[in-house]
Amino acid sequence: MPAASAIAAAVLDRYDKLPKKGKPALRGGKRPEWTVLAGIVKNVAQGDTEELECIALSTGLKCLSKSQLPSDGGALHDSHAEVLCRRAFIKYLYSELELARAGKSKVLEPRKETGRFKCRESVTFHLYISQSACGDASMGALERSQPEDARAENESKKRKWEESNMVDVDRADGTISTGQDARPNVVLGDLIQPGLRRGRNDYAALGVLRTKPARADAEMTLSMSCSDKIAKWNVLGLCGALLSHFIEPLYLKGITVGDLYDHVALQRALCDRIEGLKDLSPGYRTTQLELQASPIPYNWSKASILQAHPDAKPVSGDASILWDANYPIDVEVITQGRKQGFAAKKGVWHEKARAVAAVSVKALPETLREIDMCSATYGECKAASTDYRRCRDILLRHKFMGWVLTPPEHERFLIATGTAQIVRGKSQTRPSSTSGT
Numbered sequence: 180m181p182a183a184s185a186i187a188a189a190v191l192d193r194y195d196k197l198p199k200k201g202k203p204a205l206r207g208g209k210r211p212e213w214t215v216l217a218g219i220v221k222n223v224a225q226g227d228t229e230e231l232e233c234i235a236l237s238t239g240l241k242c243l244s245k246s247q248l249p250s251d252g253g254a255l256h257d258s259h260a261e262v263l264c265r266r267a268f269i270k271y272l273y274s275e276l277e278l279a280r281a282g283k284s285k286v287l288e289p290r291k292e293t294g295r296f297k298c299r300e301s302v303t304f305h306l307y308i309s310q311s312a313c314g315d316a317s318m319g320a321l322e323r324s325q326p327e328d329a330r331a332e333n334e335s336k337k338r339k340w341e342e343s344n345m346v347d348v349d350r351a352d353g354t355i356s357t358g359q360d361a362r363p364n365v366v367l368g369d370l371i372q373p374g375l376r377r378g379r380n381d382y383a384a385l386g387v388l389r390t391k392p393a394r395a396d397a398e399m400t401l402s403m404s405c406s407d408k409i410a411k412w413n414v415l416g417l418c419g420a421l422l423s424h425f426i427e428p429l430y431l432k433g434i435t436v437g438d439l440y441d442h443v444a445l446q447r448a449l450c451d452r453i454e455g456l457k458d459l460s461p462g463y464r465t466t467q468l469e470l471q472a473s474p475i476p477y478n479w480s481k482a483s484i485l486q487a488h489p490d491a492k493p494v495s496g497d498a499s500i501l502w503d504a505n506y507p508i509d510v511e512v513i514t515q516g517r518k519q520g521f522a523a524k525k526g527v528w529h530e531k532a533r534a535v536a537a538v539s540v541k542a543l544p545e546t547l548r549e550i551d552m553c554s555a556t557y558g559e560c561k562a563a564s565t566d567y568r569r570c571r572d573i574l575l576r577h578k579f580m581g582w583v584l585t586p587p588e589h590e591r592f593l594i595a596t597g598t599a600q601i602v603r604g605k606s607q608t609r610p611s612s613t614s615g616t
C-alpha cells in the first residue's frame with residue numbers, strides 16, 4: 180500500500196498543474212471560495228517499486244435539488260467531488276477499453292473465460308479525498324467541528340423549513356417518486372423512509388443511509404450521500420452497470436482522507452455496513468478498504484482557508500472541474516450540473532461511452548448481443564447487465580433498504596447518440612447525472 184503522503188501528493192500535484200478555470204477563487208475579490216478535491220491514483224507495482232499516477236480528478240460540493248432537475252434530464256444531479264471523480268475514472272476506463280482491444284492497455288487485459296477484460300494484477304486504484312465523505316463517514320467529525328451557535332441556527336432553519344414544506348415519498352415500493360405520478364405531501368421529518376435520513380438530520384443516528392446534505396432551509400436532494408455511494412462501489416465495483424458488460428468488477432484498494440478524518444466512522448460507513456452479503460454474482464465481493472489520513476493539506480479546503488485567514492468567511496465554490504489522464508489537456512468545468520461551453524442539447528453523456536454502441540455485434544459481449552444497439556436505451560443496456568443488477572438488488576434488499584433509485588425516465592436516452600430521441604412512441608430524455616452509475 181503506497182503511503183498516504185504519496186497518494187495525496189500525486190493528486191495535489193496534478194491539481195496544481197491544471198488551469199485556473201473552474202477552481203476556487205476570491206468571490207467579489209473578498210470572500211474565498213472553498214471546495215472538495217477527489218482523485219483516483221493508479222499504482223503499478225513491479226517488484227519492490229511502485230509507480231503512482233493520478234488518472235482521474237474532480238472538485239465539487241454541489242448537488243441539484245429535486246426542483247432544480249431539468250425536465251429533459253440533461254444535467255448532472257450530483258457534482259460532489261467523489262462522484263465526479265468516479266465519472267472521470269469511467270471515462271478513463273472507456274479509453275483503456277479501446278486500447279485493450281488493440282492490445283495496448285497497461286491497465287486492462289483480456290480474460291478468455293468470460294470474454295471480458297480485467298484489471299491487471301499489478302495495478303491497484305486508490306481514492307484521495309480532501310475531506311471525509313458526506314453522510315455516515317463524516318457525521319461525527321462534522322458535528323464536533325461545528326460551533327454550538329452554528330448548530331443551533333441550522334436546527335432552527337431546518338425546523339422552519341420542515342413546517343412549511345413536504346416531500347414526495349412513495350413508501351410502497353421503497354423509492355422516492357419524482358415523476359408526475361408522485362404522491363404529494365406524504366411525509367416529512369428526519370425519517371423519510373425506513374433506514375433513510377435526509378442530509379444531516381438526526382445526526383446522532385449512525386450507520387444509516389443519508390441523502391446528500393443541502394442547506395438546512397432548502398429542499399432535499401434525491402442523491403445518496405458519498406458515504407453511501409462509496410460503500411456501494413465496494414460491492415458492485417467502480418464500473419457501473421454499462422461498463423460491467425465489458426470489464427470484470429474492479430475495486431478501490433484504499434482511501435486517503437484529508438479533513439474530518441475519523442477512522443472508526445470511515446470503517447463503519449464504507450466497509451462494515453456491507454459485510455456479510457452472500458450469494459453475490461461471480462467476480463463480485465465485499466471490499467475492505469485500507470484507510471489512511473492525508474498529512475498534506477489541500478489549500479482550498481474550508482479548514483485550510485480558515486487556518487490561513489481566520490477572519491475570512493469562506494463560501495462554497497459553485498463550479499466543479501473534471502479531468503482524466505487519457506485527455507490531459509481537456510478539463511471540463513461544470514456549473515449547475517451543466518458542462519460549460521457545451522451545448523445543453525448534447526446532454527452530458529460520455530462520448531466515449533457512445534463507442535459502446537459503435538462496435539460490431541461480434542465484438543459485443545454476450546450479454547449485449549441480443550440487443551439492437553442502434554435503438555437501445557441506456558436503461559435497457561443497464562438492465563441487461565444481469566450479474567450487476569442481481570448484486571445491486573441483493574445489496575439494496577439486505578443492507579441498503581431505502582436507497583433512492585434513479586427515476587427510470589432519466590435513463591431512456593438512446594445509447595448510440597445520447598441525445599433526445601423518439602423511441603417506441605415515447606419522448607426520450609437526455610442522460611442524467613446518474614448515467615454511468
Ligand SMILES: [Zn+2]
Nearest residue numbers: 259312313405
Ligand atoms: Zn459528498
